[in-house]
Amino acid sequence: MPERMADPRAVFEVINAELMLDGDAAQNLATFCTTWTEDEIRRLMDLCVAKNMIDKDEYPQTAEIEARCVRILADLWNSPAEATTIGCSTTGSSEAAMLGGLAMKWRWRQRRAREGKPADKPNLVCGPVQICWEKFARYFDVELRQIPLEDDATGLRPHQLAAYVDENTIGVVAILGVTFTCDYEPVAAISAELDRIHRETGADVPVHVDAASGGFVAPFLQPGLAWDFRVGRVVSINASGHKYGLAPLGVGWVVWRDAAELPEDLVFRVNYLGGDMPTFALNFSRPGGEVVAQYYLFQRLGREGYRRVQGACADTARWLGERIAELGPFELLYDGRGALPAVSYKLKSDHTGFTLYDLTEQLRVRGWQVPSYPLPADRDGTVVQRVLVRHGIGRDEISLLVDDLERCLERLSGGTTGAPARPSFHH
Known part of the structure; x- marks a missing residue:
């Protein structure tokens, strides 16, 4: 603790600058927690x-x-x-x-x-x-x-x-x-x-x-x-x-x-x-x-609002499940249908060359936090990934995630582990 008082604006800016080193909450697809709120709240x-x-x-x-x-x-x-x-x-x-x-x-x-x-x-x-x-x-x-x-x-x-x-x-x-x-x-x-x-x-x-x-x-x-x-x-x-x-x-x-x-x-x-x-x-x-x-x-939302918000999240999760299934190396455990707005998946049993932990690290380069973890006991060390779709994470953001997944898979399949190249700008 410093000996002397300080200007509140200066202290705010110092701490605010330090907090910028945290990850972007909106890209944290590991957390179930709310990351978007209205100004009225x-x-x-x-x-x-x-x-x-x-x-x-x-x-x-x-x-x-x-x-x-x-x-x-x-x-x-x-x-x-x-x-x-x-x-x-x-x-x-x-x-x-x-x-x-x-x-x-x-x-x-x-x-x-x-x-x-x-x-x-x-x-x-x-x-x-x-x-x-x-x-x-x-x-x-x-x-x-x-x-x-x-x-x-x-x-x-x-x-x-x-x-x-x-x-x-x-x-x-x-x-x-x-x-x-x-x-x-x-x-x-x-x-x-x-x-x-x-x-x-x-x-x-x-x-x-x-x-x-x-x-x-x-x-x-x-x-x-x-x-x-x-x-x-x-x-x-x-x-x-x-x-x-x-x-x-x-x-x-x-x-x-x-x-x-x-x-x-x-x-x-x-x-x-x-x-x-x-x-x-x-x-x-x-x-x-x-x-x-x-x-x-x-x-504010009532039953209608909650239905609309959760329904939009569920639609996006189902779409993500379909896209992940099309990518090739993954086997879906939960496809986003019938339960939470989310997907979970593992690598196919005959897949070799990289692990889901490698994929997690590749995605982090672009700011995405997608967790990899072993399932509980007696599942032979099965490792899975999970993506949660929450209010504030829409189809646009999830589309960008899928694009980055494809690029990361391409790099990992080629045996490279450097930073994924950013795509050239296009309309």
Whole structure:
């Protein structure tokens, strides 16, 4: 820290120049997060920069806006009691997922106590999940039973559950938009298999849906798909407002089927801010602007607007899937149809000469961030790439990506690894 004060304009310019060394967010096709916002959102967030979301007595209208958002989501996700259900905003879907996991652990522990059985070995069953579930299991002392992907599968399959679920299972996590492949796991079929297991073994296991991305896609693009509270075993859902919810970074949501699904032991009462306020989020003080921004988007876009935005992204993703299939060396895992606006693919089994990691590095020369990563265990080290299509990334940008993909493939196939040549200008 310097000894003396400085001119704010000078400090701003120094930091602004340094931030230019970051990548262009609009070319980051690895992130699910929103990278484009309207000016009105920025203005509303400026108005809320000093508002503490936790201080509901001092900022009651911001608290009311949060409650409205919860009711909107409960209705969107077909809660049987959307007007009286319980939920809250969080800093993101990871925190929201952990709250859902904690509620399942507490309910399981309470049930074991009523039955006079030990509650020292809880486990959570899931397929290929985002890292937040591994953190939850480690932080809160729960065994994570992560089911490996089967060949040609893009997520957990219901018939795999029987070998992993038992009386110590606090819940099954179903993913609506698998991080690795972008496909949906079949929530209704998972629930039906748990019904069968319950009948045969007595293990009564709830489902938490991690809809970090799909929770703001499925209601608009696949409204007939039963994945939410229409499925009887689904007790809670988390989603990320700053992903396909279109809000700026810093907001997630968790909603329970009804208030009884959130154990009272997890609710704390705060009175030193000027009123008796319940809180059950992991974080405490945080800005209210992101919640207000989410409410603005609900009111600004409505169901029609979300359908149009997500539909345009899905159209572009399907087009990209078709183009990638035509390029030659790739095999699509998910073609952009039926789940998230995205594609995932791998190199064909007989392909040699370069890896997807090489392609990632080539694309970075032109500014594109397209991740390459191995699929979870038991897939023989299969490496895949994923491209996410978000609001603000349109057909023009994706067309440029395809052009650069073609040039990179041409260079890699020729055995060269230098910077791809820029095309000459033409109309």
